[in-house]
Amino acid sequence: MSDFPELPQLTELITQGRFSEAKQIAEKLPDIVQQENAFGMIYYYEGKLDDAVEHFKKALEIDPINSDVLFNYGKALFDKKDYKEAWRYLLRIHNKDWAVYDLLGDTQLVQGNIPMALYYYRKAAEISPLEEMKKKYLEYKKQYHQDVNIAILCLPGLDNFIHDIADILGEVYNVRLVVSANGNEIVQAYEWADIVWLEWANELAVEVTNKLEKKGKKIVCRLHPGKLIENQFLYRINWSKIDKIIIGCERLKDNLAVYHPSVFYHIREKYWIANYGVLLAGTFFCISDR
Structure with a gap:
């Protein structure tokens, strides 16, 4: 119009x-x-x-x-409580202004996806001329902050998929993203953390799960589809120390069962299929049962 x-x-x-x-x-x-x-x-x-x-x-x-x-359309869907569809259509807006980000935040807040909601509210507050928007963001951030330390460990060159997740989780938790092959840096982050996120099932996951004591920490590992079939590190990871295995789709689980059946046997009750939004939902799956 x-x-x-x-x-x-x-x-x-x-x-x-x-x-x-x-x-x-x-x-x-x-x-x-x-x-x-x-x-x-x-x-x-x-x-x-x-x-x-x-x-x-x-x-x-x-x-x-x-x-x-x-x-x-997104606002009407939101009012109809069709929050997922509202979110999906709002994301299609190319040049998002603060009102779009604010409504995106609302779609996540009502679904309990607090880190993502705060991420959108922050975006809105950064570009909005309204003090009310900044106040809304800061009040929610204070309300939902959890004093939980999450260390995300990743080797250099393999961090393409993790920066946004670290940023979003950082809205609620204390997050350290360590992209390094330096053993001291990795150990320091591990000792600091309540939750350890291993971004790949690779040599870093092998070292952490075999050489570092668990000490009551939650440990999660994300499996990526790239080179999964020929990944021999899977057989050297100590899966007994890992509480959750994150996979992005059902097909990845099926490939594990077919090509790495012995590994799949150890993780069959630990894997969690999570797309991007689900991955960040609520109070984060491994914190919810702390």
């Missing part, structure tokens, strides 16, 4: 609850996407969420990357 010259009038009618008059103007819109978006907004403010959603969907069928429609 941003290119429609009578947008201020239409918006004023909607906010005043003069829906019949707003519909008359919306019907005259020459652009079908603008028209469907306008009707979606009218029905949204009328409290007719199902009708609003249908109109936003029709607009997106024609223009699937329209930022205004994507936001409106």
Whole structure:
């Protein structure tokens, strides 16, 4: 609707609850996407969420990357408590402003995904001119902080997939990302941690699980699909010290069972299939049973 010259009038009618008059103007819109978006907004403010959603969907069928429609659709889905779909469509907005990040945070907060919610609220607070947004972020960050130390250990050159996760988890926990082959650095981080995250099932995981005492720590290891079939480090890792094995999809589990059956036997009750959002959800799976 941003290119429609009578947008201020239409918006004023909607906010005043003069829906019949707003519909008359919306019907005259020459652009079908603008028209469907306008009707979606009218029905949204009328409290007719199902009708609003249908109109936003029709607009997106024609223009699937329209930022205004994507936001409106995401907000309507959120109000319908379809939080996952709201999140998915909001992510498609190319140039996200603070309001988009704020709503993204809301979709995660209501699902208990606190680290991700705080990450989005921080993004919103960084670009919002409103002090209320900054206050919201800081208050939630204070409320949900847990004094739990997580050391993420990774060898150099293998850290492509972990920086964002470390950043997001750092919104709630005390996180150290150690990308190093230096034994002293690794041991220091290990000693400091309550939870140790081994980013790959490789030689570092072999060293940590065989040479360092567990000392009551939670230890997790993430398996990546790259070169999994020929990975011989799997047979040298002490799986008895690892509490959870993170895998990204069911097929990875199946490949383990087929190509490394003896390893799969040891981890069959420990693996956890987690996509990116699930991985960060709630209070983090290995903390929840502390």
